[in-house]
Amino acid sequence: MSLKVDKLLFDMAEVCVRSAKRELLELQNKMKADNTYTMFFTSIRNKWDEEMRSFFGTVIREVLI
Numbered sequence: 001m002s003l004k005v006d007k008l009l010f011d012m013a014e015v016c017v018r019s020a021k022r023e024l025l026e027l028q029n030k031m032k033a034d035n036t037y038t039m040f041f042t043s044i045r046n047k048w049d050e051e052m053r054s055f056f057g058t059v060i061r062e063v064l065i
Helices: 002-031 036-064
Strands: none
Touching (some): 002 036
16 A cells, blocks of 8 residues: 555656646747746746645545545
C-alpha cells in the first residue's frame, strides 16, 4: 500500500512539473523572447508548488484517511 501511495504522489508531482514546463514554454512563445525561464521561473514554480500541495492535501484527506 505504501508503494501505491508513493506512486500516486509521484504521479501528481509529475503532472505539476509538466504543467509548469508547458506554462513556461507558452509564455516564452507568447512573448517571443529568449530566457523567460529565468525571468518567470520563480512565480510559475510558486504557483505549481501551491497546486501540488493542494493535490497532496486532497489525497491525504480523501484517500488516505
